[in-house]
Amino acid sequence: MTTEAQQPTQTEQSSPQQKNIRLSESYPPNSTNNSQYLAEVHEVIKNIDLSTLDFNEKITIREINPLGKDIDQLKVLYKEWFPLNYDDTFWNKVSKQQVEGYVAELDLTSESLDKYIVGAVVFYEKEANRQDLGFCLEYFFNKLQTIYIQTIGVINELRQYKIGTKLLDKVKDIAQRRKNIKYISLHMVEYNQSGETFYLKNGFYKVRTIFNLFKLEERFYNFFYFCFYVNGGSNPHQNFWMKVLQKIRELFRKLAAFIKSLY
Numbered sequence: 001m002t003t004e005a006q007q008p009t010q011t012e013q014s015s016p017q018q019k020n021i022r023l024s025e026s027y028p029p030n031s032t033n034n035s036q037y038l039a040e041v042h043e044v045i046k047n048i049d050l051s052t053l054d055f056n057e058k059i060t061i062r063e064i065n066p067l068g069k070d071i072d073q074l075k076v077l078y079k080e081w082f083p084l085n086y087d088d089t090f091w092n093k094v095s096k097q098q099v100e101g102y103v104a105e106l107d108l109t110s111e112s113l114d115k116y117i118v119g120a121v122v123f124y125e126k127e128a129n130r131q132d133l134g135f136c137l138e139y140f141f142n143k144l145q146t147i148y149i150q151t152i153g154v155i156n157e158l159r160q161y162k163i164g165t166k167l168l169d170k171v172k173d174i175a176q177r178r179k180n181i182k183y184i185s186l187h188m189v190e191y192n193q194s195g196e197t198f199y200l201k202n203g204f205y206k207v208r209t210i211f212n213l214f215k216l217e218e219r220f221y222n223f224f225y226f227c228f229y230v231n232g233g234s235n236p237h238q239n240f241w242m243k244v245l246q247k248i249r250e251l252f253r254k255l256a257a258f259i260k261s262l263y
């Protein structure tokens with residue numbers, strides 16, 4: 001189903017989602033490919049009074065079911081949320097559970113409607129590599145295991161209701177329980193300002209910028225590498241540069257002491 005995202009009316013103009021033609025800030029700022037709703041849930045939700053919706057009761061965070069209709073719903077939502085093309089290779093990994101994932105599901109069955117996916121996160125474990133971390137000594141001496149968040153998204157109507165935070169909390173819980181994991185990581189395109197606020201608010205650190213990392217709609221963009229540390233993990237860059245700074249300070253102190261001893 002394709003629903004034209006309505007032109008903002010006088011009363012809707014203050015809504016954060018309506019200020020821009022883009023439905024998702026993941027899309028390039030001048031994109032014209034992201035102004036239409038595609039998922040069925042939007043048709044349903046426009047008839048629901050969100051101010052009376054009990055989010056704790058109606059929205060459940062659960063694992064992606066590889067056998068049910070989750071994947072069909074997600075395929076459509078991913079087109080709304082992300083400018084990268086998630087093809088069959090990606091969806092095969094999701095259905096074969098080679099990657100992990102959780103969805104936020106809105107249950108409207110008591111209103112004689114259905115259950116709808118309104119948010120999702122997909123992630124997997126990997127060993128940190130040089131491309132992610134850049135040059136750092138820590139990487140050469142230790143194997144740093146990370147949970148890498150590949151995608152996270154929430155439908156427009158339910159953004160800023162903490163659904164994204166709940167999905168992230170799920171990933172944080174899992175990371176904390178796996179003691180080999182030292183941090184959660186992800187790449188985010190640098191123009192995605194709401195995404196940046198979202199990750200910083202949720203305790204992530206912006207570790208570095210990787211220039212021209214991915215091509216989105218015919219242009220390469222810089223991406224930020226964000227990390228959330230768990231199980232004693234810490235920013236290897238910070239450690240390295242802190243050590244260098246400490247060494248320089250020590251040298252200056254010794255030099256000052258030596259000059260002083262001459263007089």
Ligand SMILES: CC(C)(COP(=O)(O)OP(=O)(O)OC[C@H]1O[C@@H](n2cnc3c(N)ncnc32)[C@H](O)[C@@H]1OP(=O)(O)O)[C@@H](O)C(=O)NCCC(=O)NCCS
Pocket residue numbers: 016024025026081082150151152153154155158159160161162163164165166188192194195197198199201
């Ligand atoms: C990023 C995204 C997943 C956030 O989901 P969400 O459910 O709206 O986030 P939350 O409600 O949990 O927000 C938590 C905090 O993030 C910040 N935040 C989230 N959305 C924001 C926005 N549009 N503008 C400013 N701050 C925002 C706020 O600080 C918020 O806390 P507050 O409401 O107490 O101020 C959602 O906006 C989205 O799906 N965007 C499109 C896809 C995308 O960009 N994904 C991330 C990059 S891959």
